[in-house]
Amino acid sequence: MKDGARTEVINDSYDFSSGPAQVYGGLSGHKKIGSGTYGMVAGNGYPDAIIDALDKTGLWSVQAGKKGYREGDMDMNGQVNNKDKNEYWLPNSGYGCQVPGFTDN
Numbered sequence: 783m784k785d786g787a788r789t790e791v792i793n794d795s796y797d798f799s800s801g802p803a804q805v806y807g808g809l810s811g812h813k814k815i816g817s818g819t820y821g822m823v824a825g826n827g828y829p830d831a832i833i834d835a836l837d838k839t840g841l842w843s844v845q846a847g848k849k850g851y852r853e854g855d856m857d858m859n860g861q862v863n864n865k866d867k868n869e870y871w872l873p874n875s876g877y878g879c880q881v882p883g884f885t886d887n
């Protein structure tokens with residue numbers, strides 16, 4: 783370190799779980815996953831900005847029945863099965879990224 787140089791420590795944290803206004807789009811950008819807890823929306827296995835039919839037909843259907851942590855394993859239990867489609871993809875279909883200008887990976 784040369785004389786006069788500054789060392790800057792960035793201690794930055796952000797609590798995404800305290801309410802719907804914590805992210806772009808509010809409840810369109812994340813959802814309530816428990817009492818007073820908000821989180822990311824599951825189901826966007828195909829890497830784009832929206833949870834739609836492509837996540838089911840282009841990904842989940844191809845991986846259904848397979849083991850492993852795959853994109854279609856939406857509950858991340860190591861198995862791609864109907865629970866992923868029925869309990870994660872289906873109720874979350876239609877959710878999309880709310881960040882301005884973000885339309886794809």
Ligand SMILES: [Ca+2]
Binds near residue numbers: 855856863865866
């Ligand atoms: Ca699963």
